[in-house]
Amino acid sequence: MVKAAPSRWNVANLVTIGRIALVPFFAAALLVDGGDSVLWRLIATAAFVFAALTDKVDGYLARRHDLVTSLGALLDPIADKLLIGTALVILSAFGELPWWVT
Numbered sequence: 001m002v003k004a005a006p007s008r009w010n011v012a013n014l015v016t017i018g019r020i021a022l023v024p025f026f027a028a029a030l031l032v033d034g035g036d037s038v039l040w041r042l043i044a045t046a047a048f049v050f051a052a053l054t055d056k057v058d059g060y061l062a063r064r065h066d067l068v069t070s071l072g073a074l075l076d077p078i079a080d081k082l083l084i085g086t087a088l089v090i091l092s093a094f095g096e097l098p099w100w101v102t
Contacts, residue, residue: 008071012062016072019051019058019079026051027086035094051083 026047032040058076062068091097 006067006069008069010062010065010067010069010072012058012065012067013069013072013075015054015058015061016075016079019054020075020082022047022051023079023082023086026083027090030087030090035090048083048087051079055080 026044029040029044029047035041055076058072062072085102088097088102092099092102
């Protein structure tokens with residue numbers, strides 16, 4: 001008997017899509033008051049940490065429950081680059097990180 005391929009819209013891929021959707025919120029939080037709001041910096045940090053942790057979660061779910069798909073393999077590194085790239089660009093634009101790092 002041939003096992004059916006997992007759906008593209010499985011829980012692991014939905015976690016990855018959620019991480020991508022979190023990037024604009026992270027960026028907006030980091031940009032509040034030109035980046036000078038301590039509260040919004042903390043919120044942005046929490047969003048970043050949450051998104052980073054969900055990277056582990058989606059990988060675990062995909063492997064543990066045999067939900068690995070080509071869509072997930074495509075979206076996961078995109079989500080990683082969007083999150084890290086957004087953080088690097090904004091922090092460099094604020095002058096808090098040298099552009100050569102970005």
